Amino acid sequence: MAAVEKIFNDTITDRETQDKTLKWVGTRAPRPDGVDKVTGRAKFGADTYLPNMLYGKVLRSPHAHARIRSIDMSRALALPGVKAGVTRDDFPDYPAGAVQPAGEMVINYRDMTRNIMAREKALYEGHAVAAVAAVNERVARQALSLIEVDYEVLPHVIDVEEAMKPGAPLVREDLITEGVEPAPEEPSNIAKRVEFGHGDLDLGFSKADVIIERSFKTQPVHQGYIEPHACLASFSEDGQAELWCSTQGHYVARGHCAKLLQMDVSKLRVTCSEIGGGFGGKTVVYLEPLALALSRKACQPVKMVMTRDEVFRASGPTSGASMDVRIGATKDGRITAGEAVLKFQAGAFGGSPVPAAAQCAFAPYDLDNVKTIGFDVLCNRPKVAAYRAPGAPLGEYAVESVVDELAKTLEIDPLEFRLKNAAKEGSDSSYGPKFGPIGCVETLETAQNHDHYLSTLKPGQGRGVASGYWFNIGGQTSATLNLCEDGSVALVVGTPDIGGSRASLTMMAAESLGVELDKVRPLIGDTSALGYNMLTGGSRVTFAGGIAVHGAAEDMIKQLRERAAATWDVPIDDVEWHGGQAVAVNGYKDQEDPMGLLDIAKDMAKSGGPIVGRCSTNAQGAGPSFGCHIVDVDVDKETGKVSVARYTVIQDAGKAVHPSYVEGQYQGGAVQGIGWALNEEYIYDENGKVENAGFLDYRVPVCSDVPMIDTVIVEVPNPTHPYGVRGVGETPLVPPLAAISNAVENALDIRFTELPMSPPRVLAAIESVG
Amino acid sequence: MRYEVPETKGEAVSLLAMAEGGGRVLAGGTDLLVQLRSGMVKPDVVVDIKKIVETREITAENGGFRVGAAVTGAELDEHKALKKLWPGVVEAVELIGSTQIQGRASMGGNLCNASPAADTVPALIAAGAQCHIAGPDGERTLPVEEFCTGPGVTNLQTGEFLVSFTLPSRPPHSGDAYLRFIPRTEMDIAVVGVGVSLSLDSNGICVAARVGLGAVAATALLVAEAADALIGTSVDEGAIENMISAIRSACRPIDDKRGTIVYRTQVSGVLAGRACRIALQRAEQS
Incomplete structure (x- = not known):
């Protein structure tokens, strides 16, 4: 136990924050679930x-x-x-x-x-x-x-283009496409058509000096969580x-x-x-x-x-896609029009993430003329489930590949080209709303000045960059702070901790209450413990949970002030909460000794009973997060094997409550992206059966496949959150596919339009150009 | 299912003979346990051979080594003299699985599993290793390249099991190497594997060579034509190119989830060239 306490104390002194008004938010505090996980005490699903x-x-x-x-x-x-x-x-x-x-x-x-x-x-x-x-x-x-x-x-159908053809085997015999006027009379596998955009494409393309149009194809992939x-x-x-x-x-x-x-x-x-x-x-x-x-x-x-085999055959993969992208730009590097048609495998039931892909595809750009069309297409695969920024990595892969090619054709530095067209506060997003304060430009400028981008490549290497965007969400959230009789605090939240939310929510609770971090113990309550909580997803928990926890702390502080006021027999307005203590102010200043949590807690029974801070809210105003990735690759030209030599993730976190966890999210997204770009794919036989339902032949990266992923946390605060937080968990998976493809293009002078860039595909491409 | 742990070769042979084909030998178990769990095999008796001393020993013999069939990868890696004499064989063993698997997996099991893609087999073939087999009719010896007869099928008869390998002595200026191709960096199965062993005379002329090729045919192959392309040369780039051509001609791969015919054939030549250059460098330095 002594050793654990020592770790705790050592880490607490590792203060990164320059913001002197914050004691806990922005530090690398020990994780509340850490000891249980390293000792094997933690209980997982089985x-x-x-x-x-x-x-x-x-x-x-x-x-x-x-x-x-x-x-x-x-x-x-x-x-x-x-x-x-x-x-x-x-x-x-x-x-x-x-x-x-x-x-x-x-x-x-x-x-x-x-x-x-x-x-x-x-x-x-x-x-x-x-x-x-x-x-x-x-x-x-x-x-x-x-x-x-x-x-x-x-008869069955797997491929999205095949599934869209007239006469394809119908997954659902009575499916009439939604979103098409007038509604088609014949059933098909196309569940839905969506369209986003603004402006006049024809006008935009007529102003372009260069127009590049490419078609892309990707294979379906699985999230690859380790726990079945x-x-x-x-x-x-x-x-x-x-x-x-x-x-x-x-x-x-x-x-x-x-x-x-x-x-x-x-x-x-x-x-x-x-x-x-x-x-x-x-x-x-x-x-x-x-x-x-x-x-x-x-x-x-x-x-x-489930066995691993069942996880692969029957649980939530994401779509494979066919995508057509056309973008035009002037000689001086201004994009005049962008168009994308995205066709996504939905699996056996409608609901692929193609709407989100269509909304995010051009989000990093401030465009006058933009249109994206998406098709949600049934096929004989498991129904897709959400996968980290659902759909966005695919749409961004296609768009950011063409953007890269445009920059190269126009002989403009790819980051400079992106900056010339970058979305900023006040820009009309490509899918509708006007952007509030966002960090797109800041991530690009950070990338431009980063040692990685300024460094010289080794012979044979290639470098690629790409931007990425995810909305992030808020949603229904409840939190409770229970004051214990010894002045310690039990925090109860209702969102499973996937990416460090127990740590970040506890830190925000301690910060808002003004108490020591180790006096707050977080628990994830069961469904009877709290009001409704939406799930952990959409990078929402540190944002929405932070608002709920801060609200619960404010509720508790109000009660603590009331108890102190009653004890001192002074008006509530003459009691303030400072540094974790009730302090008499105004006419009563210095007349009463401040009361801390322990002082109030030990006499709770006398002053009115248990003290519980509560907040239930439907959090709004999740700040979107932009990222920019830089990657260097080596390509073995004799075997077609691509290795990632260096990788840097730059992303806007709004405010990093726990920087280590934020960095972990950045790194994890990049690693999943490396797998998606280079090796991961479902392989089907002619009967539509999966041939690689296991981690041996479904190749997620192993540790030795990836370099240490470098990270830079950019902080453009989200004004709707008490600590400026934006969601960070999903954006890290948006840029890697394009960034790696752009790097391979840079190394080989070959533009790949198909994922994964597995060794046989890469070698075949190298040999086809001689 | 019965689990038996005999302490002598004779007991093991009796148990396996009595099972009449319903017996499976357990060494490290890194293949067998997976097969049991998935229902691929349903043996009546599992015969654990690890208590039979000869299967667990590495002993110097006639300038080479006798290596027990159940000696683990980790033990081979820690045996300095063996690693010095046959670095290519040991590096092939080390490629199997992860660090944890290395504590259990054995060269004998890797051979007896009879996967065409087994990493140790091309290296053992290149090394000219011999298999020592115990059975109801006594012991016999077989070159490694004759041990497997098809995917999952071996030359072992009912009641027989693999006891040990002989890795021969070698003249000065000899070297070997094994390379495989996998899409990842580890924890994967060879798309192609090539082992090369060669010996030079004092003038740097190749006087002996053996080349083993894995994952491109139903069994790992000894490619005599590839060796012939090197023998009598100074292993210059021209000779290596001829060796690569011979390797590609010897490939009889299939298209599967791990690689295409075209890809495997192409990359087998690439790896053969690279393995040959490493073996040459080792020979020049020894």
């Missing part, structure tokens, strides 16, 4: 156990597309040790249009009920068809082999239930499960575990409703844990 617990397993479709004629569970249910089984018959159907916004995606219950358990058809390889609960995993697996499913195998989906459900005979799961939002999971189980939301209590990565992929439910339904039937707790 780490909760109950007496009499059963093990649930899912039977998954071996076909990419098949009508389910019948499911016979009788032999499986007759196997000794099997306690329950569920199929499509155990879940309600919902009509089309039963939609609800959730985080950065829209939830459609018609689709969700079909995604968690196939109904009319199995729509992708790995689609859940039935589930069983048994006394152990071995029996459960054996039971799966006894389930008889009669499939009528149908896992949960434990316990339904009691009176219809009340408990659920423990690894999720990005236990309130959101509660709502989905209650809807799918047709129960009151209040009767389901959900507790989130520590989470081994989510990146958007744990904003939806897969196993949870199945475990609950099995537990309800068996009247015993049911635990379910």
Whole structure:
């Protein structure tokens, strides 16, 4: 314990902030979850156990597309040790249009009920068809082999362009494209068309001296979180239930499960575990409703844990895309018009992130004439889930590749070219709203002056840059501060901690209260502990949670002042809160000894009872975050292997509450981008089955694949947040695809328009140009 | 499923013979446990050979080494004399898996798993290593290049198991090297692997060479034509180019998720050239 305390004290003195008015915000304080994680004490999704617990397993479709004629569970249910089984018959159907916004995606219950358990058809390889609960995993697996499913195998389609063609196999036979006037008469796989922009494209292109038009294609990728989906459900005979799961939002999971189980939301209590990565992929439910339904039937707790294979075949990937981009510019480097058509794989149900991609694609630029069109296209893959700035990396990849080519054609430095066209406060964004204070120019200028950009490349290396943008969101958030009788404070929040929110929220609570950081202990409450909390996503938690925590602190301070005023028998207006103490002011100045938290806490009972600071809010005004990445690559021209030699992330954080965590977000996004750009892709066989459902052949980078990622935190404060915070978690994944592609172009003088730039593709391109 | 831990070769042979093909040998288990877990294999008996002393020893023998089939990668890496004599073989072993895997995985298991992409096999073929096999009819010896007969299939008969390898002695001015291509830097399976071993005379003329090629055919290959391109030359760039051509001609790869025919054929030549240059440098320095 002494060693831990020493670490705590050493780190506390590591003050980075130059802002003398802040004591905690801006420091690299120790993380509240750190000791539990390094000692193995932390409980992840699969780490909760109950007496009499059963093990649930899912039977998954071996076909990419098949009508389910019948499911016979009788032999499986007759196997000794099997306690329950569920199929499509155990879940309600919902009509089309039963939609609800959730985080950065829209939830459609018609689709969700079909995604968690196939109904009319199995729509992708790995689609859940039935589930069983048994006394152990071995029996459960054996039971799966006894389930008889009669499939009528149908033609399938994976590729987005193929899926859009007339005559393509229809994933949903009655799907009429939304967003097209007049509505098409024939069904197709195109779920939706969206369009954003302003100005006059023809006029814009007529003013251009150079117009570059390119088509891009990317393969679908998975978020690659290390922890597989896992949960434990316990339904009691009176219809009340408990659920423990690894999720990005236990309130959101509660709502989905209650809807799918047709129960009151209040009767389901959900507790989130520590989470081994989510990146958007744990904003939806897969196993949870199945475990609950099995537990309800068996009247015993049911635990379910996905294998890695199941994670790849059945859980939230993101889209592969085909994209066409056209941009025109004048000789002096002013962009006159930009147009993009983006076609995204949605998977088996509509809801790809193509709208966000279309909105973000040109966001770093102040343009008079811009238009982006997006198509959301069904195919026989798992339904996509959010993935870190959903869609934005793809749209930005295409646009930032063409921007790079324009700069090269015009012989203008790529950062200079971006600065000539950069969005700034007051610019009309490419998708509608006018920008408030933003840090786009600041990140570009920081990049221009960074040692990395000024350094000389080694022979054979290439350098690329790219900008990136993400909106960030706020949303419904609740927080409570409970004053303990010894003057310490328990902070309860309702957002799972994925990227360090316990640390940042505690720091803001201590800052706002004016108390020592180690007097505030954070806990993530279950769904019965607080009012509603939207999920951890959209880079919202440090922003929206910060507002809630600050609000709760202000609520508590008001009560503390009231107690002090009552104790001193002075008017409330003559008591102020300074440095963690109630101080008498005005006519009572120096007449009373200041009262700290302990002084007030020990007499709480006498002065009016427990003191609880609360805030529930729907936080608005999340400041968007811009980033600029610089990357150097080496290319082995004989094998086509691209290695990242140096990488720098520059991004606006508004205010970095905990700089180490912010840097970690920057680095993590860059690493995921390196994987996406160079090696990650789903590989399908001719039957639409995934050939690489594991980390051996689905190649996320390993540590030795990446250099130490350098970071620069730019701080252009967000005026709507008490400490100036902007979300930082997602923007880091937006620029890497283009930055790396631009670097490869710089090294080889070959423009790649397809991802991943895997060694066989790169070598083939090198050999094709001789 | 039974788990048996015999302490002699004879007991192990009896257990495997009695299982009549339903037995699996366990050394490090880094392949077998994965196969058991995924349901790929369902043996009646698992025979752990690690308590049989000969499978766990490295002993000097006739200027070379006898290496037990269950000696781990980490142990090979720490054996300075072996590493000095056959650096290419040891660097091939070290490429298997991660640091944690290295504490369990063995050269014997890597060979017996009979993957065409096994890293140690081309290096062992280049080294001229021999396999010592125990069985119901006594012991026999087989060159490594004859051990695997197809993907996942070996020359071992019912009741037989691999006990140890012999890595031969070598004349002065000899060197070996192994290179593989993977899209990552580690934790991956070879798209192509090439082992080269060569010996020079005092004038720098190549007097002996062996080249092993992995992941481009159903089994790892000994490519005699590639070696012939080097023998009698000073291993100049012209000779290396001829060796590369011979390597590419020997490739019989498949298109799969890890690489295309064209890519594997092209890169096998590139790696053969690079491995040859490293082996040459080592030979010149030894």
